[in-house]
Amino acid sequence: MPPKSRKHTESTGVDAVAQKHWLGKTVKWSTSVVTEIMHMCMGDSARTTVQALERLQYLELYLWPNFTCARSNDDYIVSVLLMLNEKHEQGLQSSMWQMFSNDFGELFDDAIGLMIRIMQGTACETVLDAWTVRSIVVRFLVACFSSIETACVRDACMPLVGVSLWHHVTPIVRDRSMEGVAQLRKFWKHESKKWIVSAKVSEAEAVRRTRDRDFVPSLVRDLLRCVREGEHDVFVAGMLELLIDLGSQLATRRYVNLLLDDWKVAELCACASYVELAQRLRNVVRFQVRDVTGQTLTASEASDRNYQRLVDLQLVAFEKLPDELDALIVAGAGRLGIPHELNGLLKVLSFEQLLEFAQAVGVRTQDADGSVYDEEQLRQLFCMHFEARTSVEDRARGMSAYPDEQVLFGSVVTASDAYGRASSLEYPVLALPKLGLQFLSVHDYLLRCFELLRIESASDISSDIQDAVGRMQPQATFENSEEVHFEGWTRMALPIKSLTITDVQRPRVGEQEPSCVRADLIVDLSGFTDVICAEWDASVRPRDVLILAAARAGGSVAYVRGCKVEARVDDNEGAGERQFRVLLDCAQYAQDIASSNGVYDKLNVAIRRRPQANNFKSVLETVRALMAAPPRVPKWLEPTFLGYGDPSAACPKLASTTVSFGDTFVSADHVRATFAEYAGVDFVDPFASPCIIEYPADTTGTVRVQSSETQRRNVQANQLEFTPMQVRAIGQSMLPGLTLVVGPPGTGKTDVAVQIVSNLYHAYPRETILLITHSNQALNQLFAKIVDLNIEPRHLLRLGHGEEELDGDERYSRAGRIDSYLERRTELLSRVQQLAESLKVAGDMGYTCETARFFFVAHVRMRWEQYKKNGGNFPFAAYFGDQYVEGQESQCFNELQLLFDELAEIQPFELLRDHASRADYLLTQQARIVAMTCTHAAMRFGEFQKLGVRFDTVVMEEAAQVLDIETFVPLVLAPNVKRAVLIGDHNQLPPVVKSPGLRMFANMEQSMFARM
DSSP: OOOOOHHHHHHHHHHHHHHHHTSSSSOOOOHHHHHHHHHHTOSTTHHHHHHHHHHTTHIIIIIGGGHHHHTTOHHHHHHHHHHHHHHHHTTOHHHHSGGGTTTHHHHHHHHHHHHHHHHHTOOOOOSSOHHHHHHHHHHHHHHHHTOTTSHHHHHHHGGGGSGGGGGGSOHHHHHHHTTTOHHHHHHHHHHHHHHHTGGGSOHHHHHHHHHHHHHHHHHHHHHHHHHHHTOOHHHHHHHHHHHHHHHTSHHHHHHHHHHHHHHTHHHHTOSGGGHHHHHHHHHHHTOSBOTTTOOBOOHHHHHHHHHHHHHHHHHHHHHHOTTTTHHHHHSOHHHHTSHHHHHHHHTTSOHHHHHHHHHHHTOOOBOTTSOBOOHHHHHHHHHHHTSOOOOHHHHHHTOOSSOOHHHHTSHHHHHHHTTTOOOSSOOOOOSOOOOOSOOSOHHHHHHHHHHHHHHHHHHHHHHHHHHHHHHHOEEEOSSOTTOEEESOOBTTEEEEEEEEEEEEEOOOTTOOSOSEEEEEEEEEOTTOOHHHHHHHHHHOOTTOEEEEEEEOTTSOEEEEEEEEEEEEOOOOOSSSEEEEEEEEOHHHHHHHHHHTOOHHHHOOEEEOOOGGGOOHHHHHHHHHHHHTSOOOOOTTTHHHHHTOSOGGGGSOOOTTOEEEEETOOOSHHHHHHHTTTSSEEEESSSOOSSEEEEOOSSTTSEEEEEEOSSOOOSOOOOOOOOOHHHHHHHHHHTSSEEEEEEOOTTSOHHHHHHHHHHHHHHHOTTOOEEEEESSHHHHHHHHHHHHTTTOOGGGEEEOSTTGGGOOSSOOOSHHHHHHHHHHHHHHHHHHHHHHHHHTTOOSOTTSSHHHHHHHIIIIIHHHHHHHHHHOOSOTTHHHHGGGOOTTOHHHHHHHHHHHHHHHHHHHHHHHOOSHHHHHHHIIIIIOSEEEEEHHHHHHTHHHHHHHTOOOSEEEESSGGGSOHHHHHHHHTSSTTOOEEEEEEOTTSOOOOOOOHIIIIISOTTOOHHHHO
């Protein structure tokens, strides 16, 4: 029998302890048990033990029920924090805080008190060493500040990040931050008075005030001390994560950010071990948002603020050191914002003069412990303080939609893929943004999503590259070790024969990158079978993305770039060369030219990918374009979307409203059952479908029901008897605002969605509906039910792949709709010709829509007006033949008028000759219900913007399975969306995210549906 693994042995030991002390009939409390389990949590398999304890409900059944009697024991407090950290790591935040609603404040105070005693050196000895306990407490704080939407957590945490922190900020910096904000001065004045009259408060209150004022600064001092001494990496990484999280929410950023900026925490932490986390912290600290008010700064406002800081610098220089700094005084702002340029201008100052100048402009001259910086470090911090701050828009323009070798094979992707595999208590911290409930601004949200999407795509692309290069077996040539030849092959990659840059167009106004970069790519298919050649010819088409790699001997990859195929420019068939005109990424090309790395001469492998996995560039370009433009979120949705204000403010209220319910109700009894909670139901006239409901102000009023003036003819009526909750969801969806329809599988969500679309279509004949789902299968199921409603086929349009799987004779793709219009045109024009012949009008009146329109005005309408005026024989009796019934002349003429009206709608398809123009006209002018997947919406976002597509309502099925950003794109597809209806079940599986780090650390699997 093989020996048991250590993991199995420890798990068995924990199970035995659990069975003895809390899983049996009675719970046997003992602090020695806590100590014994803490000893089990030491060593290489500590994480496995903690996971086992979580599975055995150690916190719920043993620790927390004994909180009152055991809280004085430090090992007990550490044990509780360990279990809370594990729950947070596993994404159990929604249920994690429920058990603490009454006593969480006391637990939080105990945790902070333990941390303070450890920092002061007065804590009792614990099983785990002091720095491990510090890291556990910091991890606990990360969990707390990520859940401030929970009342008990918010009440305990927020005092630590209040205005009292500003006691540790340089006075001149603090005063400048309050300029123009009168309310803030009042807050600070009130805060200052607390310490003047501190003798009048109790000792406990004085201790609490001191704790709130000094705790975060003390943590930061420990962080900077560890960085300076190069010790305790786990604690440092955890602290950087905590500070990044504090700066990423307006509620916690408001006062903390000034402290971090004044102390230059990010700059001092930017050593080799933490450079990525420090850079992320620096970006958060310098983000273009007003810390106190939360107002987002536009690119011009951010630029103005940056210039004003530099002007103030020059004014102080003119006042304090006009002779020494004469060059700085007259220098341009662009030069002062470059650190090495500013450093050159400051070299004329002695160390004493530099100290005086730094204090005058608000640059801190002492570290957190009170020691004066040396001259070199002070110069560095001074120059970084005045470094020009790049706006989000400029950063977006400089980002490449293609991941390069640094992203693909960098530490972030590697750590993200390996996340969660560590067996120790050291929870890894990734240099990744997180998706939470709150964001600083729309641009902040888009920036986080862009980085996460790029990392997600990079993980798959790196695997494809390594597989392809490995199969091709690159080897060094005998003549030149720098050159490579390939001894293997793969059907997904080809050697590059040449890559020639052919066209670099000038930058657009206000931009630095070229507006377009074209190249000719020649790949070699010699020696490949006809089948593989045919695959390349069929799969590499315009708009497809190719990955270009510089493979080195041995299989390593030096560079990776991407390109989009614009056209194939050769006529070769079978084996041989293929030449493609490709578009390179402009931002990436500009960076390569600036670095002079000659990368495009070294690329030697072209890799194609499966179409289903190759949509990343279009989605990233869409997010990048949204970042580079002003926010497009509807004003009524923005506060809720960003996570601030009243969450219900964006949701419509049915009280005192009138709603057109169409054929939602099947009988009068159905209406009475639906509104049973109201005082009564008043039928203005006998029940008939469709109907309109007038809601009273509250349930003590009477619901009024009246039939709609517009009765539908020849329409398949609804036969489903919706429940009261379903009717409420349908009613709210008819009103402007955000409606969330939640329900488990089998509760009729799809039927509700279909009824919502039907009601909107008939109630608002001039509005357009966008129908979105996550998958083509779900979209086809939903679309098929809508088609069965007998909605006018000409108003339906299905975009993207999967349309061919729809049953029925009609085709609802762009091409299918255009063909249908042209077929209908032929049919209608033949009727026009028949009518002309019946009236004995010579000529080909049914030749075009235009001749038909002329025929209607000159002959049909004229004869009708004469008939109405003079009477006599009905002029169109011969055309209608046996269908004509005396006394129905008006109905007959209305039928003729509808014929010519329909021809007028079809006429643009006659005038527009090319398929693309007809398709664009169909989308923008004819279609009223447009269906597509969220991926297709992201891929075609730029095209929709150019066309000026307008949607009044967005209805999304499967919303809980859609990534947050994939929900966002359809909502901003049109600038004036009135309604958003999200339908799903947040208790089902979340969106699929393969990378463990992205899923667990960055929370990328969060859907907007669950967040709302």
